[in-house]
Amino acid sequence: MSIKSIQKLKQFGIYQDHTNAYAKDFGKYNLFYGWNGSGKSTLSGLFRCIENKSTSSKFPSSQFSVSIDNGTLITQANVGNADLNIYTFNHDFIDENISWDSVVKSILLVDKEKIEEREKLEKLKKEQEADTTAHSKEAEKIRKLEGAISKFGTDSARHMKSSLQSIDTTDRYYLNYDKRKFEKFITDNLEASKSDTPLLDDQKIVELTNAAKPDQKSPITFNKHSINQETFNKAKERLDDLLKTSVVSQTIQRLVDHSDIKSWIEIGLDLHKRHDTNQCEFCGNTITEERTKQLEAHFNDDYKAFQTRLQSADGWLSSQYIQPPMLPSVSDFYDEFKKRYSEACTTLEKAITDLNEEITVWHTVLKAKTANPLKTGLTIEVISESSVKAFNDAMTAIGAAIDKHNHKSGNFKEETDKAKRQLELHYSTTEVKSFGYHDKKKEVVDRIAANQTLKTKIDSRNTEIRTLEDSLSNEGLGADQFNESLHKFLGRSELTLRFNPVKKGYEILRNDSVPAEGNLSEGEKTAIAFVYFVTKLKENDNKMENTIVVVDDPVSSFDSNHLFHAYSFLRSNCDKAKQLFVFTHNFTYFKLIRDWFEGVNRNIRRKNPPKEPNAFFYTIEASTVVPRQSTFKDADSTLVRYNSEYHYIFSKLNFYKDNPSLSRDEAFLTANLARKLLESFFSFKFPKYRSDIAQLMSCGLNGCKITDEATKEKIYRFINKYSHSAVIEINEDSSENLLGESQNVIGDIFTWIQEVDDIHYNEMLEVVA
Numbered sequence: 001m002s003i004k005s006i007q008k009l010k011q012f013g014i015y016q017d018h019t020n021a022y023a024k025d026f027g028k029y030n031l032f033y034g035w036n037g038s039g040k041s042t043l044s045g046l047f048r049c050i051e052n053k054s055t056s057s058k059f060p061s062s063q064f065s066v067s068i069d070n071g072t073l074i075t076q077a078n079v080g081n082a083d084l085n086i087y088t089f090n091h092d093f094i095d096e097n098i099s100w101d102s103v104v105k106s107i108l109l110v111d112k113e114k115i116e117e118r119e120k121l122e123k124l125k126k127e128q129e130a131d132t133t134a135h136s137k138e139a140e141k142i143r144k145l146e147g148a149i150s151k152f153g154t155d156s157a158r159h160m161k162s163s164l165q166s167i168d169t170t171d172r173y174y175l176n177y178d179k180r181k182f183e184k185f186i187t188d189n190l191e192a193s194k195s196d197t198p199l200l201d202d203q204k205i206v207e208l209t210n211a212a213k214p215d216q217k218s219p220i221t222f223n224k225h226s227i228n229q230e231t232f233n234k235a236k237e238r239l240d241d242l243l244k245t246s247v248v249s250q251t252i253q254r255l256v257d258h259s260d261i262k263s264w265i266e267i268g269l270d271l272h273k274r275h276d277t278n279q280c281e282f283c284g285n286t287i288t289e290e291r292t293k294q295l296e297a298h299f300n301d302d303y304k305a306f307q308t309r310l311q312s313a314d315g316w317l318s319s320q321y322i323q324p325p326m327l328p329s330v331s332d333f334y335d336e337f338k339k340r341y342s343e344a345c346t347t348l349e350k351a352i353t354d355l356n357e358e359i360t361v362w363h364t365v366l367k368a369k370t371a372n373p374l375k376t377g378l379t380i381e382v383i384s385e386s387s388v389k390a391f392n393d394a395m396t397a398i399g400a401a402i403d404k405h406n407h408k409s410g411n412f413k414e415e416t417d418k419a420k421r422q423l424e425l426h427y428s429t430t431e432v433k434s435f436g437y438h439d440k441k442k443e444v445v446d447r448i449a450a451n452q453t454l455k456t457k458i459d460s461r462n463t464e465i466r467t468l469e470d471s472l473s474n475e476g477l478g479a480d481q482f483n484e485s486l487h488k489f490l491g492r493s494e495l496t497l498r499f500n501p502v503k504k505g506y507e508i509l510r511n512d513s514v515p516a517e518g519n520l521s522e523g524e525k526t527a528i529a530f531v532y533f534v535t536k537l538k539e540n541d542n543k544m545e546n547t548i549v550v551v552d553d554p555v556s557s558f559d560s561n562h563l564f565h566a567y568s569f570l571r572s573n574c575d576k577a578k579q580l581f582v583f584t585h586n587f588t589y590f591k592l593i594r595d596w597f598e599g600v601n602r603n604i605r606r607k608n609p610p611k612e613p614n615a616f617f618y619t620i621e622a623s624t625v626v627p628r629q630s631t632f633k634d635a636d637s638t639l640v641r642y643n644s645e646y647h648y649i650f651s652k653l654n655f656y657k658d659n660p661s662l663s664r665d666e667a668f669l670t671a672n673l674a675r676k677l678l679e680s681f682f683s684f685k686f687p688k689y690r691s692d693i694a695q696l697m698s699c700g701l702n703g704c705k706i707t708d709e710a711t712k713e714k715i716y717r718f719i720n721k722y723s724h725s726a727v728i729e730i731n732e733d734s735s736e737n738l739l740g741e742s743q744n745v746i747g748d749i750f751t752w753i754q755e756v757d758d759i760h761y762n763e764m765l766e767v768v769a
Contacts, residue, residue, distance in 0.1 A: 022633035034620030039630035210335030344397035
């Protein structure tokens with residue numbers, strides 16, 4: 001994979017709001033030119049972030065979006081997953097790898113002769129890469145599963161809080177119900193939540209919901225009684241005896257046949273005796289003595305005694321009717337007991353009705369016997385056991401409801417808490433089963449264990465890899481290759497590296513014996529660092545054609561000889577890189593790399609058929625207003641065409657001279673360009689005074705007629721006031737003065753150059769046209 005473009009770079013140091021609007025997509029070769037302070041090293045830091053798979057510690061709030069040729073984006077959010085083989089040379093690399101007063105870190109080069117061990121190492125590394133990738137992917141999947149379980153806990157706690165709060169808003173446990181309480185409850189009731197036992201039907205949920213309400217009621221007093229079946233059995237025996245009994249009498253058939261006449265005659269006979277008369281009160285005729293004796297024979301003493309027994313039996317039977325007891329009001333009960341209590345009351349009422357109906361049948365038969373004591377064919381059925389049992393069961397149910405009510409009243413908190421716990425178990429078990437909680441928890445445990453086994457395998461293999469690397473590593477080979485490259489680079493052999501096993505790194509020696517211990521020039525330091533970087537690119541058989549190489553200013557302190565060494569060293573070692581990025585502020589070095597890259601483009605264009613160029617050029621430009629901001633864009637064609645920085649500056653300033661209106665940024669830029677142009681021009685014309693701009697300008701005024709002392713002073717003041725950021729004055733009118741002065745001063749500068757060297761001026765115009 002290669003880097004296609006930097007789509008966005010925000011709050012990354014001087015890059016406050018860079019977009020890719022003015023820059024082509026990157027190619028295989030990419031050259032950036034920018035002056036010191038423009039943001040080259042800052043931009044190289046972005047590549048370093050991708051290499052280290054981390055965000056910038058210097059700019060923690062930064063945002064970036066780097067496009068890859070496979071269509072993906074690397075951002076500050078996912079940079080940890082970046083999978084680019086990229087190496088970056090900049091100050092951060094030097095600081096991390098080289099201690100100028102101590103040692104240079106180890107170089108892991110591989111002995112070419114240990115073929116079998118090298119092959120084994122390569123195989124192990126491939127296996128390690130595959131297993132490491134698999135472990136990371138599995139760890140991410142486990143994290144997602146754990147996240148789903150965690151979210152389930154939060155959601156379930158919210159659902160249960162809503163359900164349970166509707167029961168009792170005064171219970172702080174449920175008022176503050178959360179994920180922690182839910183998960184603890186599941187843990188405490190683990191086995192129960194795995195079964196269907198805690199699940200309740202709708203009716204039971206209603207009952208428990210009522211039972212859990214915080215409204216306490218008073219105890220209920222009630223004396224229940226029951227019916228003994230044996231009592232009715234004995235009563236039947238006595239009634240059966242009465243119904244079968246008859247008395248000896250001279251019966252009058254008509255009275256036997258007509259009980260109403262019998263009753264009337266019996267009453268009348270008693271009335272006549274009590275009033276001592278034999279005259280019929282009904283017809284007025286005399287009742288004969290014979291008739292009286294006949295009637296008295298029918299109603300003799302045995303008859304009367306038996307009739308008394310019948311009347312007594314009637315009175316007793318009348319008292320056996322079941323009277324409905326005084327029952328407590330349904331409203332006195334807790335809601336969860338009301339239904340069963342009401343059902344028991346209804347059952348009792350029916351049982352009483354049924355029993356009384358059976359007693360009424362007995363009573364009717366007894367009354368028939370009483371009306372006609374001589375009748376013996378009357379019979380009764382036993383009071384049914386089912387009716388008695390129904391009565392007693394109903395009484396028991398009523399008593400049980402009252403007992404439950406009274407138990408709850410006496411143990412109110414304990415009973416309401418029990419109801420709440422049952423509901424909590426029901427709701428939690430419902431949530432658990434719906435989500436498959438226990439299966440998912442077990443899956444997490446199993447997958448973590450399996451992934452940990454893989455991690456152990458990775459760690460073990462990593463130890464094996466390090467052992468092989470130590471076996472294959474040849475410190476002498478690393479030092480030899482480094483020293484050979486360094487000596488070619490510097491053109492002398494007085495500096496060398498030597499491996500120190502105690503320090504586990506390379507000591508820098510001068511003349512192969514004396515430790516440098518910080519006694520190094522800046523040029524030597526940069527040479528050592530750059531050669532070390534290129535040598536590190538070859539570690540562990542790293543393939544250059546699979547590597548993205550980023551180089552930031554490897555020539556900051558070199559003389560001209562080192563410039564060419566740096567160019568040659570970079571080209572010979574990194575030409576085959578998968579992608580190459582070079583940053584420089586040195587125009588000579590820029591030209592060397594530019595000509596190399598342009599040669600690549602020419603060769604591509606010459607092919608049949610011609611191909612698109614794959615080397616591109618960019619400039620990094622910073623605004624000069626405060627606060628400064630940088631961006632990079634496609635390089636101006638003049639920068640690619642011309643062979644000196646002087647040509648480029650002349651071209652840019654000439655463009656601004658003919659521009660009718662300059663922006664504030666462009667106005668500040670012209671001051672910098674004007675100073676560099678005049679310094680270069682007059683230093684060539686008057687090399688004796690090249691270190692003093694004021695004397696150079698004074699020499700340049702000799703023989704001039706158009707440009708006078710006042711014009712020279714205006715130009716001098718302009719380039720000194722606005723060309724150095726350290727002395728820029730920001731006030732209400734300074735920038736407006738700059739805008740007003742810039743174009744006039746640029747014109748004066750070009751008039752002055754033409755007056756000093758007309759041939760040079762005109763040929764420069766032709767070159768930059």
